[in-house]
Amino acid sequence: MISVVDLHKAWxxxxxxxxxxxxxxxxxxxxxxxxxxxxxxxxxxxxxGFIPATSGEVKVAGFDVFDDPYAVRARxxxxxxxxxxxPELTVGDYLLFxxxxxxxxxxxxxxxxxEVMERVGLRGWEKRLLGSLSKGYRQRVGLAQAIVHDPPVLxxxxxxxxxxPAQVVGIRDLIKExxxxxxxxxxxxxxxxxxxxxxxxxVINRGRLVAEGDIATIRGMARGGAYTYVEVQGxxxxxxxxxxxxxLVEPVGQAGGWxxxxxxxxxxxxxxxxDRAARGEFRIRALESRLPSLEEAFIDIVxxxxxx
Amino acid sequence: MSGVLTIWKKEMRVYAxxxxxxxxxxVFMFLAGLFFYxxxxxxxxxxxxxxxxxxxxxxxxVLPMLTMRHFAEERRQGTLEMLLTSPVSPMxxxxxxxxxxxxxxxxxxxxTLILPLILAYYGDPDWGVVFTTYLGLLGVAAAFCAAGLxxxxxxDDQLAAGLIGIVMLMPFWLVxxxxxxxxxxxxxxxxxxxxxxxxxxxxxxxxxxxxxxYFLAFAGCFLFLTYRSLESRRWR
Numbered sequence: 123m124i125s126v127v128d129l130h131k132a133w134x135x136x137x138x139x140x141x142x143x144x145x146x147x148x149x150x151x152x153x154x155x156x157x158x159x160x161x162x163x164x165x166x167x168x169x170x171g172f173i174p175a176t177s178g179e180v181k182v183a184g185f186d187v188f189d190d191p192y193a194v195r196a197r198x199x200x201x202x203x204x205x206x207x208x209p210e211l212t213v214g215d216y217l218l219f220x221x222x223x224x225x226x227x228x229x230x231x232x233x234x235x236x237e238v239m240e241r242v243g244l245r246g247w248e249k250r251l252l253g254s255l256s257k258g259y260r261q262r263v264g265l266a267q268a269i270v271h272d273p274p275v276l277x278x279x280x281x282x283x284x285x286x287p288a289q290v291v292g293i294r295d296l297i298k299e300x301x302x303x304x305x306x307x308x309x310x311x312x313x314x315x316x317x318x319x320x321x322x323x324x325v326i327n328r329g330r331l332v333a334e335g336d337i338a339t340i341r342g343m344a345r346g347g348a349y350t351y352v353e354v355q356g357x358x359x360x361x362x363x364x365x366x367x368x369x370l371v372e373p374v375g376q377a378g379g380w381x382x383x384x385x386x387x388x389x390x391x392x393x394x395x396x397d398r399a400a401r402g403e404f405r406i407r408a409l410e411s412r413l414p415s416l417e418e419a420f421i422d423i424v425x426x427x428x429x430x
Numbered sequence: 431m432s433g434v435l436t437i438w439k440k441e442m443r444v445y446a447x448x449x450x451x452x453x454x455x456x457v458f459m460f461l462a463g464l465f466f467y468x469x470x471x472x473x474x475x476x477x478x479x480x481x482x483x484x485x486x487x488x489x490x491x492v493l494p495m496l497t498m499r500h501f502a503e504e505r506r507q508g509t510l511e512m513l514l515t516s517p518v519s520p521m522x523x524x525x526x527x528x529x530x531x532x533x534x535x536x537x538x539x540x541x542t543l544i545l546p547l548i549l550a551y552y553g554d555p556d557w558g559v560v561f562t563t564y565l566g567l568l569g570v571a572a573a574f575c576a577a578g579l580x581x582x583x584x585x586d587d588q589l590a591a592g593l594i595g596i597v598m599l600m601p602f603w604l605v606x607x608x609x610x611x612x613x614x615x616x617x618x619x620x621x622x623x624x625x626x627x628x629x630x631x632x633x634x635x636x637x638x639x640x641x642x643x644y645f646l647a648f649a650g651c652f653l654f655l656t657y658r659s660l661e662s663r664r665w666r
Contacts (some may be wrong), residue, residue: 167511170515172514195517200512202511202512206508206511207509208440208507208509209507211443219440223433223436223513225517
């Protein structure tokens with residue numbers, strides 16, 4: 123549904139995006155991650171046709187963004203970083219205008235507007251002036267304008283910024299609901315958000331693609347990748363490290379006579395550890411294969427790049 | 431081109447609830463009344479002649495202030511991004527905004543219709559001349575609104591946009607005094623660029639196609655420049 127091939131964007135001599143390629147399949151929700159200034163907003167603006175790329179090929183819903191901009195625009199719902207609102211209009215008037223702007227037929231405009239207000243939790247707010255809304259409600263209106271024409275592709279730039287926790291959950295549920303029938307790409311730097319709504323993510327840093335794949339794959343990309351977490355008694359770190367097949371042991375902490383370690387090994391060491399514990403070499407109460415958290419992975423991926 | 435109508439409707443709605451629009455409307459009406467009174471007492475004739483050329487100058491100051499909001503504010507609010515990523519073309523956007531500001535000018539003129547009615551009460555004005563006078567003022571409005579939109583597309587700050595618009599239009603007024611600087615032969619050529627010289631025949635009750643073309647070309651040029659300016663912002 124969205125395909126980006128070797129995308130470059132330079133502002134004069136400064137490269138904002140250099141050589142990014144990724145693909146989003148129909149019905150997928152993909153998280154677009156990266157630290158501030160990584161080129162997320164630039165990439166999204168290129169996807170919506172707001173700014174042209176310096177080079178590369180971008181296709182949205184089967185249409186080339188450069189050759190067929192109007193076909194793309196009719197099929198994309200876009201929530202920019204700051205919701206684009208007219209403070210002097212009411213919520214209802216504004217959404218009707220957006221529906222008309224996006225070519226929703228006259229007979230369906232009122233019902234569509236009502237539907238999306240219901241969906242984003244704005245029922246009963248039609249008469250409120252946009253200028254008087256709080257940040258969370260502005261964000262909801264922004265989301266409502268992005269989906270008012272029921273576009274197959276949604277591009278959301280930090281959709282939950284400025285919302286309170288309950289609203290965040292509400293918007294995430296809404297995005298999950300939209301998945302399947304809609305293709306969604308959402309940028310954020312809130313990692314728990316990605317884990318909550320996106321099965322897959324694309325990570326960029328300094329304008330380059332640094333990781334892409336499902337969340338588990340990306341978590342596995344943290345330094346050392348997957349590890350085995352153990353809590354043991356009767357064995358210390360160095361001895362644990364000398365066991366066959368174990369490459370590295372990192373102490374995590376101690377509590378009540380039990381020591382916790384991260385055991386890294388090329389092959390899964392869990393069977394070996396369980397067998398030895400069963401033979402009475404040491405006592406064990408936790409033995410678990412774990413992935414690093416997305417935070418750890420993110421910092422590792424982005425940090426490594428940052429140093430280069 | 432249905433986009434033009436969409437934009438026009440939205441602009442009219444924003445004008446309707448925006449206090450600045452009313453303020454400038456009031457300023458314009460006040461100036462119209464003042465010029466009318468002065469014209470009447472100074473010349474003692476039941477005509478709109480003095481009023482018309484002075485109102486053109488009032489337009490020079492009021493219209494850029496009326497149009498300054500259009501692109502500057504849209505950009506500041508982030509709504510320009512929404513408009514330019516919608517299926518409505520930038521040209522339709524420019525035309526919709528231009529037609530909306532022209533509609534407001536028509537409302538402004540409607541308010542000043544009381545003046546010829548006063549003339550009719552005391553004297554016997556030539557209604558044909560009154561009509562062409564308004565037509566001339568509308569031509570000026572078409573040209574100045576286009577120029578105001580262009581200045582609004584240049585900067586993010588409304589007030590700066592308004593002032594740039596006024597400064598940009600100033601030469602089209604001042605060249606009318608060109609004879610003070612250069613010989614008569616050159617003055618006539620330079621004055622042809624001025625707005626006032628193209629109003630003269632309208633004020634006499636004559637619709638000269640050359641003058642109509644002048645205002646249309648003036649507006650067309652600035653509308654095109656506005657369009658280019660919007661496009662260029664996306665390339666930077």
